[in-house]
Amino acid sequence: MVTFKHKHCLGIQDLSPAEITTVLQTAESFIEISTREVKKVPTLRGKTIINLFFEPSTRTRSSFELAAKRLSADIVNFNNQASSVIKGESFKDTILNLEAMNPDALIIRHPSSGAPHFATTFCRSHIINAGDGAHEHPTQALLDAFTIKQEKKNFQDLKVVIVGDILHSRVARSNIFLLRKMGSRVVCVGPPSLLPLEFRQFGVEIDFNFDRAIEGAEVIMMLRIQMERQEKNYFPSIREYRNLYSLTEKRFNRAKKNAIIMHPGPINRGVEISADLADSAKSVILKQVENGIAIRMAVLYLLLGGKEGEATD
Amino acid sequence: MDSHKIKRVLHRMTTEIIERNRNLKNLFIVGIRTRGIYLGKRISKLIKELEKVDIPVGVLDITLYRDDFSRLEAQHMVKKTEINFPVTKKDILLVDDVLFTGRTIRAAMDSLIDLGRPQTIQLLVLVDRGHRELPIRADYVGKFLPTSKRELVQVRLKEVDGSEEVLITEPAKIK
Numbered sequence: 001m002v003t004f005k006h007k008h009c010l011g012i013q014d015l016s017p018a019e020i021t022t023v024l025q026t027a028e029s030f031i032e033i034s035t036r037e038v039k040k041v042p043t044l045r046g047k048t049i050i051n052l053f054f055e056p057s058t059r060t061r062s063s064f065e066l067a068a069k070r071l072s073a074d075i076v077n078f079n080n081q082a083s084s085v086i087k088g089e090s091f092k093d094t095i096l097n098l099e100a101m102n103p104d105a106l107i108i109r110h111p112s113s114g115a116p117h118f119a120t121t122f123c124r125s126h127i128i129n130a131g132d133g134a135h136e137h138p139t140q141a142l143l144d145a146f147t148i149k150q151e152k153k154n155f156q157d158l159k160v161v162i163v164g165d166i167l168h169s170r171v172a173r174s175n176i177f178l179l180r181k182m183g184s185r186v187v188c189v190g191p192p193s194l195l196p197l198e199f200r201q202f203g204v205e206i207d208f209n210f211d212r213a214i215e216g217a218e219v220i221m222m223l224r225i226q227m228e229r230q231e232k233n234y235f236p237s238i239r240e241y242r243n244l245y246s247l248t249e250k251r252f253n254r255a256k257k258n259a260i261i262m263h264p265g266p267i268n269r270g271v272e273i274s275a276d277l278a279d280s281a282k283s284v285i286l287k288q289v290e291n292g293i294a295i296r297m298a299v300l301y302l303l304l305g306g307k308e309g310e311a312t313d
Numbered sequence: 314m315d316s317h318k319i320k321r322v323l324h325r326m327t328t329e330i331i332e333r334n335r336n337l338k339n340l341f342i343v344g345i346r347t348r349g350i351y352l353g354k355r356i357s358k359l360i361k362e363l364e365k366v367d368i369p370v371g372v373l374d375i376t377l378y379r380d381d382f383s384r385l386e387a388q389h390m391v392k393k394t395e396i397n398f399p400v401t402k403k404d405i406l407l408v409d410d411v412l413f414t415g416r417t418i419r420a421a422m423d424s425l426i427d428l429g430r431p432q433t434i435q436l437l438v439l440v441d442r443g444h445r446e447l448p449i450r451a452d453y454v455g456k457f458l459p460t461s462k463r464e465l466v467q468v469r470l471k472e473v474d475g476s477e478e479v480l481i482t483e484p485a486k487i488k
Contacts, residue, residue, distance in 0.1 A: 001390050022390075029374065029391040038427045041377040071377075301377075301391065 001025055004302040008120055008127040011136035012177040020178060024146050026298035027291070033070055034293055044073035047304050048103040052078045052095070053130070054085070054110045059265055059289055060130050060139070064107050067296035073304070076103075095119055104304055108132070113170075126303045134168050140264055141174035143295040145182070147288050148219055151260050155182035159256075161213050162204075163189040163245060164223030164272055165234070167196055171264045172223055176202050189213045190245060193234040210245050217255045221262045222247050222272050238271060247273045252282070260284050314456060316477035319439070322455035323352070326437060327359040329453050330406065337364055339432070340404045343371045345421055346392060348410040351472040352439060356408065371396035373407075378420035394424070401429035410468040412438040415449035440479055442466050 002018040012020070033041055049068045053061050061077070068075040078098065080086075085094055095106065105126040108116040113133030120127050131137040145155070152158055160179055166172045166188050176199070179186050186204040188195055200206060207213035214220065225241065235241045247261065261273070261283040269275040278285060314322075334340050337360065344353030350372050357368040372395040379389070407421055422434060437453040442460045460466060460481060467480045 003390075026391055029393045032394055036428060040427065042423070043377040305389070 006303070008116075008129075009138055009299050009303060010116055010120070010127065010129045012138050012141050012174045012181070013136070015138075015178075015181075017181045020142070020145065020181065023142055023295070023298050023302065024149060026302060027142075027146055027294040030070075030294040030297040030301070031291075033297070034290075039070050040072055041070065042072045043301060044068070044071040044304055047073040047105070048101075049073050049075045049105045049107065049300070050078055050098050050101075050103045051075060051130075052098070052106055052108045054080045054091075054108075054115075055131070057109060057130070059292065060109065060137075063289070063292040064128075064130065064139075064296050067293050067300055070293070071297055071300055073104075073300065091115065091118075092122065095123060099123055099125060105300070128299065128303070131170055133170065134173070135170050136174045136177075137170040137264075138174050139292070139296055139299060140171050141178040142299070143288055143292045144171075144175055144221070144262060144264070145178050146291045146295055147262065147284050148260075150287070150291070151284060152218060155179065155184045158184040158219060159187065159217045160184050160219040160221060161187045161189055161217040161255075162221045162223065163210060163213075163247065165194045165226055166190050166199060166223070167194045167234075168226050169223050172221075175221065176204055180204070187213045187217070191235050191241065211251060211254065214251055214254045218259050219262060220247060220252070220255060220259055221264075222267075224264070224266060225268055225271050227268070242271060246271065247277055249274060249277060252277060262288060265289070314440075314479035316471075319455070319477060319479070322439065323355055323359060326453040326455060327356055327363065330356070330435075330437070331360065331364055333435075333452075334404060336404075337366045337368065339402075340368055340406060341371065341398055341400070342368050342406045342408060343373050343396060343421075343425065345407065345409040345417065346372060346374045347473055348468055348470055349373075349408045351470050352410060352437075353406075353408040356406075356437070369398050371398065373421055373424060375417060375420040375424055378424045380416060380420065396428060399429055400425060400431045402432050404433045404435065405431045407434060407436045408438075409436075410439050410470075411466050412436075412441045412449075412451050412454075413444060413466070415445045415447035418449050419447050439468055440466055 001022050004019055004022050051064055065075050103125050107128045107130050109130040110132050113135035115132050116127050116129040129138055162172050176186055180203045187207055188204050189207050189210050192208055263285045267278055342353040342357055344350035353370045357370050360368050374392045374394045376389050376391045435452040438451045439455040440458050441454045442458045444462050465482050469476045469478050471477045
């Protein structure tokens with residue numbers, strides 16, 4: 001195992017394949033803790049972490065909170081709606097004020113790409129990106145990789161299809177970076193308006209035809225149609241989208257026999273995925289959520305554990 | 314200590330364990346990573362040979378319970394804890410290679426107690442080299458080795474190291 005020498009966790013792009021493997025192996029050791037009767041180890045006792053979410057979230061925020069608590073760290077939740085941001089306090093001032101309270105790490109989700117990176121320019125604390133705009137969502141990609149590894153053992157030459165609104169998806173970007181680094185074959189599928197051809201530079205294949213792309217796929221990763229971003233009419237109607245890009249039983253049967261279905265949540269039942277498939281044995285959607293805690297414990301452990309000030313970046 | 318001596322010592326300690334634990338069915342072995350696991354497995358095998366009782370061996374990784382955690386020089390890799398039996402009301406035999414400051418054992422006991430409430434916890438070590446920093450003692454000791462604090466005690470087992478011996482070395486000789 002290589003040591004993980006980063007001060008921050010901002011994106012998959014900064015990680016080497018060996019470091020990704022280290023995170024996954026560390027998470028492996030943390031899985032068991034969440035199954036104990038006493039779901040807690042004293043490792044990060046005395047560390048303070050602030051969850052700063054400038055965008056709504058169910059899974060990521062509570063998953064980070066539980067991960068921190070199971071490592072005995074103290075965690076405070078910052079809620080955008082109930083904060084002075086409403087009174088016009090800037091992002092930088094908000095963070096500087098919270099930093100004045102001496103936390104060890106800040107977990108930041110923000111609608112603008114690069115917000116956590118900006119925070120690193122004036123912060124002492126460790127910064128963890130919990131999703132920035134349409135850029136990256138590293139812990140989601142890591143937990144997806146962990147889930148894939150559990151099911152498929154190996155990433156090399158695995159055919160993964162990512163379907164939906166690639167344009168707006170930070171989950172898709174982080175997953176593409178990670179899967180390509182680990183040697184998987186990635187095919188992106190979606191309507192041309194939501195699937196920029198520029199993505200080819202990341203080493204992925206582009207296909208506008210879901211029925212064709214799904215042939216032989218071992219992992220099918222469905223993305224949420226972001227209703228809140230559809231005011232620009234990226235596609236004519238939900239019905240048309242559903243006809244072409246929804247994961248139905250019929251389409252799924254074209255994939256490899258042991259294919260698994262993934263979704264980062266929240267799902268729009270009956271839009272990007274049929275409700276029956278989302279609940280079927282082929283779906284690992286809830287497994288992803290469960291694994292999220294172990295992955296976030298691993299990331300917190302690797303960043304906050306060990307001696308202060310020896311990190312390289 | 315050579316392989317012959319290690320073997321005899323394990324035999325003696327196994328008899329002591331059998332003597333002290335009338336109800337062997339309630340006994341479970343927990344080996345502390347890494348060498349404690351293999352010593353634990355050998356003892357389990359010896360008990361099986363002598364008494365025909367299967368004693369399960371669990372694996373404990375104490376990294377998350379270290380008291381010097383935030384002061385460690387290098388990052389320490391966490392490995393898996395694998396204890397697939399309930400520890401509550403069981404007699405647990407902790408196994409480690411060397412007993413030194415006692416801090417590892419403190420961490421191991423905390424970790425075990427987080428998993429449940431054992432009836433008793435006993436400690437077996439191959440070597441007790443002294444210099445305790447905590448009020449901890451072993452129930453079964455393979456050999457007392459008087460050492461200076463500066464020296465290093467290395468236990469090598471064929472399962473991990475390819476050879477079978479206990480060495481006392483000066484720090485300079487270790488890479």
